[in-house]
Amino acid sequence: MSSFLVAVDYENQLTDFYPDIDDEIKKEYFVGCSDFKQDVNFSQFDLKINDTMDNSNDATCSNENNFALVPVSTSPNSSIKSSSIDEAPRQCVVCDEPTKCYHYDVPSCTGCKTFFRRCLVTGKKYKCQYGGKCDIKKGEDCRGCRFERCLVSGMNAAAIQYPAGVNVEGILENVKQLKRKLIEDNRPIISKMLPTFSETEQRRDINFLLYLEAKQRKLRESEYDPTYLYSVKLRDLLERASELYLADKFEKPSHWPVDQNAIVKKLVEQCQRRKESKSETLSCEMEKKKKLFVAVDLILTVEMAKVLPAFNCLSINDKEVLMKHVVVVNMLLTQSFYSYQMHSDVIILPHGIIPTKLDQQLGRNNPIKWETHCRTVECVKRVALNPEQFVLLKAIIYCHPAVEGLSDEGRNIVDSYHQRYSKTLLQHLQNEMGSAAGASKFAEVISLISTYFHFADKAKQAHLIQVMQMGKERLNCKNKHILFNECMI
Structure with missing residues (x-):
């Protein structure tokens, strides 16, 4: 069962998100669910049971889910996306340039938005010559690493308005496979971005x-x-x-x-x-x-x-x-x-x-x-x-x-x-x-x-x-x- 890594430390955050689950009743992770096929890395859970116990108009995404970008609320009345999403973002999550907009469900600048869309529509593939070690936030110009950051940051390929005649399903399936490969290959871009993001309240x-x-x-x-x-x-x-x-x-x-x-x-x-x-x-x-x-x-x-x-x-x-x-x-x-x-x-x-x-x-x-x-x-x-x-x-x-x-x-x-x-x-x-x-x-x-x-x-x-x-x-x-x-x- 392949797992799509969710950028969250469940051992530390489950108690924060679900305060009624305390340290005393935490237990080793359940590992016997191979036929419950889900692209979730269950091994990050560490839980024992309690003694009591900006949306795009056509936004879609794969089951592998995007990495989340903003802190979340534990209130049951909170919206699916964090309330902070109602506030204008300050930086593009891809290149760190200033921005006040959300594009394809993540805080991003117009340049990265356009770049991501163009890559998918044209089908061009870019490969980093340095093994994915480029630091886009420091201004290093590498299209391969930039595209990988777009994927890992959670840019929603299904939220794009594609031209007529484009094989949208093929593009979305390709994006899904690319995301999975990034995780399974443990690309450097993943380790760079994991500390930055926590999963969405929805996920x-x-x-x-x-x-x-x-x-x-x-x-x-x-x-x-x-x-x-x-x-x-x-x-x-x-x-x-x-x-x-x-x-x-x-x-x-x-x-x-x-x-x-x-x-x-x-x-x-x-x-x-x-x-x-x-x-x-x-x-x-x-x-x-x-x-x-x-x-x-x-x-x-x-x-x-x-x-x-x-x-x-x-x-x-x-x-x-x-x-x-x-x-x-x-x-x-x-x-x-x-x-x-x-x-x-x-x-x-x-x-x-x-x-x-x-x-x-x-x-x-x-x-x-x-x-x-x-x-x-x-x-x-x-x-x-x-x-x-x-x-x-x-x-x-x-x-x-x-x-x-x-x-x-x-x-x-x-x-x-x-x-x-x-x-x-x-x-x-x-x-x-x-x-x-x-x-x-x-x-x-x-x-x-x-x-x-x-x-x-x-x-x-x-x-x-x-x-x-x-x-x-x-x-x-x-x-x-x-x-x-x-x-x-």
Whole structure:
């Protein structure tokens, strides 16, 4: 997994940006997320989970993201770009000449703006004869180093108005590859500019969410099975330390994916033995040993929420009210997204079992469950969510302010972060796709919120039907799965 280096020291700055994460609860970096393909250098994170816990009209950019230029605010109400961007810049970040303008999303002079545009439009390539060691800020005239500084400083190639007939997509792809090569080759221009820049607030939020998501996925796709949490109440779980820091302590079982047909055969045999024994209390050894993924997914959804900055600002009452409202929504979204990434049309569990297929093979018919396991994935597939859009959508749902029972103070906090993540998603999409296309994509992604709240209601209905259909031998399920039953009401 190639990484695009983000110019920020997370070990020192995570605490500054997220003050609720203190030194005591920092932990070694999670390294087991190679299949969560993102061009983010996760190795710069050093985090253990808390015990509580001027825009261009057509600006777009690649996923590799620009280096940021200005300090950022930690306030949830702050804009995606720093408030200092409203002030006129003083120096060009490329050549250090005086300027009062932003060009292609960075403070730059007219000369560097024109030079950068001309290089891309004409396709001319310049190579430094001295290995990229020229100091443009001291007036050394090297077009190769100047162009590299334009790239590293974050000049947005997609913000340029290109002449008709120019292959814009080809240019943007070439710029993406050039940026990546600069990083991977460790060009001198990189080390010169790293101390100068910190990443944008937008990128920082996205990277933090991706980091937490990678931890959640590592636990989800491992032998981690917190049965000791099945019988706790939601409020008690919210007051416990988040377990995301355990991600490196568990591995993916070597026998995954399992053979579903073999499992069905064993289930049928055990059901037959149960009937022959005429005992309604005969335990099923397979059921004892199996990992209850729906419960694990629900728990991990709570565990991730406990680390979000918004939740650390809420009272325990507000945390409980909010989590009851959104936990099933984000659980379904997570299951759907990873099933989509596995190229499945229905929800598929990490060990390879497809619940709807299992129901069919066992002769169980639940139309509502079919809807929550099939249509959910269809929606993600239709919108074609990528990991960055996915984690931002989850964050927006986590911070859903329209919840009955929230205190006024809590609602204001949640709403401020809801707006923050919404603005981040919009800006990110517009940076990738352009203003109009990005806004259209934003509306498409945001429309999934109401859709998944609908699916969550359906999932709760399906759970109620399943409980009502339980035999006497499973009446003790209520005591064994207190947390799940509480959240599915």
